Amino acid sequence: MNTKNTDVVAEYLHEIDVRLAGLPVLQRRELLADLTAHIASEKAERNIQTEGELIEVLERLGSPEVVAAAAHEEFGPVAAAPVKRTIRWYWPAAAIAGVLLVLFVCFGLTFSRTSSDGPAQQEIAPVPTEVVPSPVRS
Amino acid sequence: MAELATSLRRGTLEFCVLAMVEHEDRYGTEIVRRFGEEPNLAASEGTIYPLLSRLRRSGWLDTKWAESPSGPPRRYYALTSDGRSALEHFRSEWVSFRQTVDRLVGTGEAA
Numbered sequence: 465m466n467t468k469n470t471d472v473v474a475e476y477l478h479e480i481d482v483r484l485a486g487l488p489v490l491q492r493r494e495l496l497a498d499l500t501a502h503i504a505s506e507k508a509e510r511n512i513q514t515e516g517e518l519i520e521v522l523e524r525l526g527s528p529e530v531v532a533a534a535a536h537e538e539f540g541p542v543a544a545a546p547v548k549r550t551i552r553w554y555w556p557a558a559a560i561a562g563v564l565l566v567l568f569v570c571f572g573l574t575f576s577r578t579s580s581d582g583p584a585q586q587e588i589a590p591v592p593t594e595v596v597p598s599p600v601r602s
Numbered sequence: 603m604a605e606l607a608t609s610l611r612r613g614t615l616e617f618c619v620l621a622m623v624e625h626e627d628r629y630g631t632e633i634v635r636r637f638g639e640e641p642n643l644a645a646s647e648g649t650i651y652p653l654l655s656r657l658r659r660s661g662w663l664d665t666k667w668a669e670s671p672s673g674p675p676r677r678y679y680a681l682t683s684d685g686r687s688a689l690e691h692f693r694s695e696w697v698s699f700r701q702t703v704d705r706l707v708g709t710g711e712a713a
Contacts, residue, residue, distance in 0.1 A: 480648075491655060495651055498630055498651040498654070498655070498677065499648060499651060501630065501675065501677060502630055502631050502634065502651070504673065505629075505631045505670070505673050505676060506631060507673075508670075508672060508673025508674060509631070509673060524638060524647045525646060525647045526645075526646025526647065526648040526649060527646070530646045530648065530649060531648035531651075531652075533649075534645075534646075534648070534649035534652045534653070535652040537652070538652040538653060538655065538656045539655070539656070
């Protein structure tokens with residue numbers, strides 16, 4: 465029974481350790497030592513005998529996912545990494561959007577110039593022909 | 603709803619931890635069990651240990667291992683003078699913060 469209990473605890477701690485990858489080694493070791501001490505004092509102070517009781521202790525501690533997530537939140541540059549990634553994703557998108565905007569504006573200006581210059585020249589063009597002869601006539 | 607509780611807990615839980623060791627040193631399991639009994643703070647017990655570790659690293663808590671009369675060695679946590687002033691600062695901030703929220707949300711006694 466004792467070996468069985470140790471197996472459950474060892475497996476539980478291993479599952480947490482696996483999920484602490486990327487955290488500084490001392491924080492990892494400290495957390496595992498704290499959890500080990502916690503389980504040991506629960507066993508001693510609550511006089512835990514069966515594996516079922518031991519599993520209850522582990523359930524109160526929380527699933528390996530939950531405990532590891534808390535560790536990442538407290539210690540992790542890993543927790544900050546996704547934020548940086550999203551920021552890094554925004555920059556190229558913003559740059560592309562900016563380039564596209566500039567291109568659209570340039571196209572818009574050239575088109576509006578050619579389209580407004582075209583008729584303007586055509587409209588103006590007859591005017592000088594009328595205006596130029598008129599001073600000649602006068 | 604769980605998300606709201608998590609957001610509210612963030613930023614306040616650590617001061618509840620500091621207050622718990624204000625008058626006497628306590629060992630990890632003792633602190634963790636005490637939180638387990640509070641339904642509003644009910645985080646999984648294992649999530650308290652990373653918090654304790656951070657508070658120690660930021661110099662607000664001191665720890666020492668000591669033999670226990672019955673069972674394995676215990677890691678005791680004590681409030682440092684920095685931790686004490688952080689707790690005092692939180693207390694005054696919290697009171698005015700709570701009053702403002704109560705006034706705006708309508709949860710104050712006058713409301």
